[in-house]
Amino acid sequence: MPSSPTARPMTPPTVWLARGRHAGSAAEEVVWTCLKRHKDDGGIDDFHEPAEAQSEGERVFEARWRIEDSVTVRARLTVSDGQAWVLAAEAERPWDPRWPSPAALFWPQDSDADWDHEPVTGGRLRDLNPLPEDDKAVRRLLKDAARDGWTVHVVVHEAMTTDQRGRIPLAGMLPTGLRHRVVEHRAAPHQLRVVNWALRDRGVEVPRGGAVVLPGSPAPADYDATAFSVRSVFLDGSEPAELIAAVARFAALPRPLPEGAEEAVTALREQWRLLTLEEELARERALVAMYVDALEAMTKSRDLYREAAEQAHEALAAYRESAGALPEQRPGPESPLQQLTRTFGRLKDTALALRPGTDAARVQEPSGRRTDAD
Incomplete structure (x- = not known):
């Protein structure tokens, strides 16, 4: 993603x-x-x-x-x-x-x-880098280049086969502070179609005989492919002023830090x-x-701790002094309810003692009453 x-x-x-x-x-x-x-x-x-x-x-x-x-x-x-x-x-x-x-x-x-090898594509920072002949390799290389956020990648299409004057690297013509931040990729005349097919997902197109600065990832918020493409680049040894200006404008854009x-x-x-x-x-x-x-x-923390400890000791001493000064607690007089409860308790004990079968003295019959045996 x-x-x-x-x-x-x-x-x-x-x-x-x-x-x-x-x-x-x-x-x-x-x-x-x-x-x-x-x-x-x-x-x-x-x-x-x-x-x-x-x-x-x-x-x-x-x-x-x-x-x-x-x-x-x-x-x-x-x-x-x-x-x-x-x-x-x-x-x-x-x-x-x-x-x-x-x-x-x-x-x-x-x-x-x-x-000076650039690690994503393997291109040289101080030289021009012809695209490989294999179409799959071209597509893979350009897709990687279009996602690179560290280096400014430029794709230049040769409208016709160039001589030695057209093989001068762009890096040597850039401002000195940009020379080791730019990779120049060269597409041969017959490679324009495969190049644009590889870049279509990024919304970028290389004009025939022109050049484009790839957006990188994350792309600058103000990136517009048309603003950073050059319709024609004369590969005759002269300075490509329009392309250099496009590279400088792109490098000056506010960009997120790359990974x-x-x-x-x-x-x-x-x-x-x-x-x-x-x-x-x-x-x-x-x-x-x-x-x-x-x-x-x-x-400060030590002083606050000491002050809190002293206050705690003072509070404890004051509590002990107040506890020693309190009068001894003695039981108060019984309430009528307590006296009545105690009386009922004694009556209950007496009734249990007078039950038949106990060891207490039994009640005698009156002496004047006769029995059937008499």
Whole structure:
């Protein structure tokens, strides 16, 4: 079931996100070497591998630099299993696509560097990617691309077979902040029908000899396929200004955070360890203030408990004193009803004693009365 745009929080305007896969070996060493070179050259202020953030199968790198000498950028790269990577960066003000790409500071920009594979389709971020010849593979790839919320996927149709001038990747012409967030898919002249058949469920169509920016998932609320399609793209080595403008407009749309990005942004903000001296002092002051508040709360609770215990002891002592001062309770005089009940009890006992067969004295016959025996 596709996610709605309101299912996830929106991407903050200050945040830059990207992910990929390193196809080579020793990804951690590649990142460390690149960061060390940029620090030595003054490209970044500092970088760090926080020991508490490392785990089996995952390495974390933090880097901090300044843009325009006044805007601080903090970035956090996580490399999992030596292959997949996620990069989240945040600036002190809304991100400008003309700023340098954070990926260019963590990864080398050599043409043979093998870190820029997009994990959903396998395409390269810095190159153009011809669609496969098999129709089923084309449909599967484009359906996956249309659902990807991390990367901007662009499909370009070649109206005719191009020469070397038409094979220049779009990435190198984009603003620097977008170069590692876009994947360009190239459809051969005969593939237009299968491409549009694969995209029809998304309400997207590629014009013949043109291009379209795929919506991703969740799609931006303001996405309109017609507004992000280009009728014609001249693949003659010239800059496709209309297509570049469409990509830039799409990237600027408010978009929900893609799946897994919320965790990356949270880790960047809450688990950041690469602090300046001023930030360290501010953090320690905040910790001291927190401890002082906690101590005051504990002291107040202790005083309240002591006061309540003293009041309870005082109440108990007052109760004991009042109980000792009460006069001894003596039985009062019997009521007439009690006396009458006791009298009836004695009469009952006497009547039982005079019954025949008891040991009590029997009543004698009068002495003057004779019997038949006489």
